[in-house]
Amino acid sequence: MAIADDLKQYNLITYILYILGFIIGVTPFIAIVMNYIKRDEMRGTWLESHVDWQIKTFWISLLGYIIGGLLTMILIGFLIVFVVFIWHIYRLVKGLIALNNNQPVQA
Structure with missing residues (x-):
């Protein structure tokens, strides 16, 4: 297997870990560490x-979920968490489609 194929497989694994994060909360933290480890490669x-797409998605989503969670006391937080959730799913799906097509992610 070529190096590019190995790195593509690595990216697929990190996308899967991010998706599993909706069920198993710790897996996105494993994925972000993996992203930073292989970023230079x-x-x-x-x-x-x-990798850049996943890193940006992780940090913005985490921030959005934290802000939304804190604001749930005044109800607007539920809307923020919902919007972040939809955006988060969109980013993961868009990235996976591009990866599957052997293309870079276009912002």
């Missing part, structure tokens, strides 16, 4: 966009 390849 993917520089200059079409897979670099996937």
Whole structure:
């Protein structure tokens, strides 16, 4: 298996870990560590966009969920959590489709 194929497989695993995070809360934290570990190895390849995409998705989603969670006391938080959830799913699906098509993620 070529190095690019190994890195693509690695990206697929991290996407799956992010998806599993909706059921098993700890897996996105494993995935983000994995992203940072392999980030330099993917520089200059079409897979670099996937690592950057996943990292950005993780941090923005985490921030959104925290803010939404804190604001649930005044009810607007439920809307924020819902919007972040939909955005989070969109980003993961869009990234997986691009990965499956051997293409970089287009923002």
